[in-house]
Amino acid sequence: MTTDEKIVRLSLKRELQNKNYAVEDFESAKSALTSITEDWPGILVSDVMMPKMNGLTLMEKVKEVDPEIPVILITGQGNIPMAVQAIQNGAYDFLEKPFATEAFIDAIKRALEKRRLVMEVRRLRAKINKQSETSNTIIGKSLAIERLRQIITNIADADADILLLGETGTGKDLVTQNIHQASKRRNHNFTAINCGAMPENIIESELFGHEAGADRKRIGKFEYANKGTVFLDEIESMPLHLQVKILRVIQEKVIERVGSNETIPLDIRIIAATKTDSKVASEKNLFREDLYYRLNVVRITLPPLRERIEDLPLLFQHLVVDACSRYHQKTPPVPSPEYIQELQTRRWEGNIRELKNEADKFVLGIPQPSEPSTGNDIQLSIQQTLKNPPTGLNNQLAVIEKSLIAQELTRNRGDIKRTYTNLGLSRQTLYNRLNALGLKRKDFI
Numbered sequence: 001m002t003t004d005e006k007i008v009r010l011s012l013k014r015e016l017q018n019k020n021y022a023v024e025d026f027e028s029a030k031s032a033l034t035s036i037t038e039d040w041p042g043i044l045v046s047d048v049m050m051p052k053m054n055g056l057t058l059m060e061k062v063k064e065v066d067p068e069i070p071v072i073l074i075t076g077q078g079n080i081p082m083a084v085q086a087i088q089n090g091a092y093d094f095l096e097k098p099f100a101t102e103a104f105i106d107a108i109k110r111a112l113e114k115r116r117l118v119m120e121v122r123r124l125r126a127k128i129n130k131q132s133e134t135s136n137t138i139i140g141k142s143l144a145i146e147r148l149r150q151i152i153t154n155i156a157d158a159d160a161d162i163l164l165l166g167e168t169g170t171g172k173d174l175v176t177q178n179i180h181q182a183s184k185r186r187n188h189n190f191t192a193i194n195c196g197a198m199p200e201n202i203i204e205s206e207l208f209g210h211e212a213g214a215d216r217k218r219i220g221k222f223e224y225a226n227k228g229t230v231f232l233d234e235i236e237s238m239p240l241h242l243q244v245k246i247l248r249v250i251q252e253k254v255i256e257r258v259g260s261n262e263t264i265p266l267d268i269r270i271i272a273a274t275k276t277d278s279k280v281a282s283e284k285n286l287f288r289e290d291l292y293y294r295l296n297v298v299r300i301t302l303p304p305l306r307e308r309i310e311d312l313p314l315l316f317q318h319l320v321v322d323a324c325s326r327y328h329q330k331t332p333p334v335p336s337p338e339y340i341q342e343l344q345t346r347r348w349e350g351n352i353r354e355l356k357n358e359a360d361k362f363v364l365g366i367p368q369p370s371e372p373s374t375g376n377d378i379q380l381s382i383q384q385t386l387k388n389p390p391t392g393l394n395n396q397l398a399v400i401e402k403s404l405i406a407q408e409l410t411r412n413r414g415d416i417k418r419t420y421t422n423l424g425l426s427r428q429t430l431y432n433r434l435n436a437l438g439l440k441r442k443d444f445i
Helices: 006-018 029-033 055-065 080-088 101-135 143-155 172-182 200-208 240-252 278-283 289-295 309-326 337-344 351-364 375-387 393-411 416-423 427-437
Strands: 044-047 071-075 093-096 162-165 190-194 229-233 254-256 263-265 269-274 298-301
Touching: 006 101, 029 044, 029 055, 044 055, 055 071, 071 101, 080 093, 093 101, 143 172, 143 298, 162 172, 162 289, 172 190, 172 229, 172 269, 200 240, 200 427, 240 254, 240 269, 240 289, 278 289, 309 337, 309 351, 393 416, 393 427, 416 427
Parallel strands: 044 071, 071 093, 162 269, 162 298, 190 229, 229 269
Antiparallel strands: 254 263
């Protein structure tokens, strides 16, 4: 607090101390400047009319040190143009004497809260930047995440194939990229393949390439990743007959393009990921047991967000900063402690992916619905449509078909393979029907 009027200065100081605020008072602007630094956690309250350096000039110099320090200006000779100019120059508030004590305390409270939020953003950014440099953007300080970082360090150059197990949205792709970047293969290609999203009639050609004439030769993803890393996501969705070929690639490190008998040697590392227990799937003949044991040399289980909830504040702020960058917003908003506490009470079935959506909505200021949309919501909408069916036999059949497929997707939590098997359809037919009926697999995961 800066003012050359000692009685006023000490009176305001006493009022603030009675409210348990820590206060430093100065009789000149020059003496106040010596205490203000970029990491100073406080705010400045200054008189406008002072000898040698007035409050407006002091504010300019403070803003040079840190433009985000709130400055409250007070004066007994104020007018509307002066107040407007002060606010335009960066003053947080402008009070004209005599002012009510309640108004003064309220301005102090609001300014300090703003400064606290600014410092919190900086602290979180510093943590995020430090973790990004040392652990390649795996954000968190929980024991589970620290253990995960250590495992990545230990296995990065071991060249063993890896099986990742984790729920949807736990960051399997991110962990795989971390392993690749930490390994000696980092300067070669990293190729990610979503086995659950690739139609069965093209998956073999995509993986192994094809050679149906020199003018139509195609390099597959395995060959493209030679000397690098191949990430097979949702490997449990891969057809059984292709699992045999994957097993051969892992064991012999060779491929044959579709339409060719020539073997092509490869130097690749395979990381497979699944959201289901592959051992249980193998016992049900949904996953080859020999492939499971071949991949299970190194097994990493990723913890769901609800089991490392202490990471949520730091992770959420990281996602908020990322969202601001994508949406071209300069200043990231800071969530209140109450908001963070509310987030920590949720189940987060979608894990980090769901939290990322929450961060995007927070940055965009979108009001949150009480419950997220789910496959059950879609089924409810379908049932309401069935109560008042559309005209025409084909339209009614389409609604019934949509209901049956939605029920099966819900039952299997979006698992494509189980859905088309239980419905007696081919993989390609199911994809065609999903597109025709406007259903999206991600809504049932």
